[in-house]
Amino acid sequence: MIDTFQRNINYLRISVTDRCNLRCVYCMPPEGVKQTPHWEILSLEEFGRVVDAASDIGIRKVRITGGEPLVRKNIIDLFRYIAANPLIDDISITTNGILFADMAADLKKAGLNRVNFSLDSLNPQNFKDITRLGKFEDVWRGINKAIELDLHPVKLNVVAVRGVNDQEFTDFARLSREMPLHIRFIELMPIGECNPWAVGNFISANEIMTRLREEFGPMQAEIKVTGSGPAKYFRLPGAKGTIGFITAISEHFCGTCNRLRLTANGQLRPCLYANKEFDLKTPLRNGADRQELANLIVRAIRQKPQQHHMDQGWTDRRVMSQIGG
Numbered sequence: 001m002i003d004t005f006q007r008n009i010n011y012l013r014i015s016v017t018d019r020c021n022l023r024c025v026y027c028m029p030p031e032g033v034k035q036t037p038h039w040e041i042l043s044l045e046e047f048g049r050v051v052d053a054a055s056d057i058g059i060r061k062v063r064i065t066g067g068e069p070l071v072r073k074n075i076i077d078l079f080r081y082i083a084a085n086p087l088i089d090d091i092s093i094t095t096n097g098i099l100f101a102d103m104a105a106d107l108k109k110a111g112l113n114r115v116n117f118s119l120d121s122l123n124p125q126n127f128k129d130i131t132r133l134g135k136f137e138d139v140w141r142g143i144n145k146a147i148e149l150d151l152h153p154v155k156l157n158v159v160a161v162r163g164v165n166d167q168e169f170t171d172f173a174r175l176s177r178e179m180p181l182h183i184r185f186i187e188l189m190p191i192g193e194c195n196p197w198a199v200g201n202f203i204s205a206n207e208i209m210t211r212l213r214e215e216f217g218p219m220q221a222e223i224k225v226t227g228s229g230p231a232k233y234f235r236l237p238g239a240k241g242t243i244g245f246i247t248a249i250s251e252h253f254c255g256t257c258n259r260l261r262l263t264a265n266g267q268l269r270p271c272l273y274a275n276k277e278f279d280l281k282t283p284l285r286n287g288a289d290r291q292e293l294a295n296l297i298v299r300a301i302r303q304k305p306q307q308h309h310m311d312q313g314w315t316d317r318r319v320m321s322q323i324g325g
């Protein structure tokens with residue numbers, strides 16, 4: 001569906017749980033966030049009904065995220081359900097990768113097309129410090145499994161944080177030379193847990209680019225890596241993979257925004273950064289049919305804002321793990 005600002009909204013991101021097996025420093029406090037009661041979280045069947053209705057009004061791509069989507073019980077069933085919808089042509093996941101390796105083959109069989117891993121450090125100790133709970137080797141095994149199973153393009157999300165992983169940017173770039181990985185540096189957004197800490201530790205994509213050029217020389221702009229997101233890609237000479245930038249702060253991409261978000265408790269959120277949400281849980285549980293749900297989704301899309309206002313601070317009660325990144 002085309003929204004008020006002539007953007008084609010064809011991408012739905014679903015946060016299937018607000019729970020997570022890690023506690024990344026920029027995303028969650030050490031004790032985790034207060035969990036939503038079980039009954040408030042949509043069932044897999046309810047998520048499936050929303051996807052069906054959304055596909056009727058033009059959603060073609062679905063990303064499963066969280067919290068950590070792979071901690072959700074029976075999550076593979078949801079992939080299988082979505083894959084059976086002939087209108088959906090791309091099913092992807094954003095995961096911290098801890099549980100991925102052992103589930104990869106089943107996920108692929110159920111319909112997963114591709115995977116984005118969040119990995120902020122290539123150094124096992126630094127990785128542990130950032131995630132508080134994670135083991136680097138588990139994620140690394142997952143990444144290799146994704147390559148082996150041809151879940152291409154395999155992307156790595158690296159949230160850039162000054163004093164935390166900026167000493168590793170060149171290592172990540174080197175990795176893109178050696179392996180068929182698309183490594184995306186994400187500008188830290190002042191959301192939830194890391195606001196206002198994020199402001200002091202922010203590194204712009206421009207600064208990262210300058211550092212990489214100093215080390216590797218000019219990079220070639222890459223026209224397209226399969227995906228629905230806002231990253232811009234470059235390639236080092238002869239590299240198997242690419243380097244991408246997600247410039248949510250320094251150069252926002254709201255003008256070409258194509259997405260909607262559904263939170264784990266059934267709220268449709270037209271913009272990551274605007275706290276306006278549309279309740280789908282109540283109608284779902286009151287027996288709304290596919291057409292009624294589709295009408296509600298249309299109503300939400302009509303109120304999608306033109307752009308974010310991150311400069312005005314974060315006033316939402318939600319944190320990133322509840323919105324799905």
Ligand SMILES: Nc1nc2c(ncn2[C@@H]2O[C@H](COP(=O)(O)OP(=O)(O)OP(=O)(O)O)[C@@H](O)[C@H]2O)c(=O)[nH]1
Nearest residue numbers: 094116157186227228229230231246248259272325
């Ligand atoms: N401001 C803003 N940031 C976003 C948006 N979508 C994604 N991001 C940021 O980009 C990060 C990576 O997103 P992913 O979950 O990997 O998905 P993607 O980049 O849309 O996926 P592809 O389809 O593979 O391009 C997110 O965690 C956010 O930090 C958005 O709509 N607005």
Ligand SMILES: C[S@@+](CC[C@H](N)C(=O)[O-])C[C@H]1O[C@@H](n2cnc3c(N)ncnc32)[C@H](O)[C@@H]1O
Nearest residue numbers: 027066067068094095096118157188189320325
């Ligand atoms: C919230 S996580 C959910 C999925 C999964 N747990 C994971 O980490 O991939 C989705 C993405 O949001 C990113 N993220 C979380 N907080 C962020 C912030 N404040 N600024 C930018 N990206 C953030 C994470 O790095 C991750 O790539």
Ligand code: SF4
Nearest residue numbers: 020024027067096321
């Ligand atoms: S970024 Fe992902 S893995 Fe890290 S705490 Fe947030 S939800 Fe969990």
Ligand code: SF4
Nearest residue numbers: 253254257271272308
């Ligand atoms: S901040 Fe909102 S409008 Fe801008 S790209 Fe993200 S979701 Fe779209």
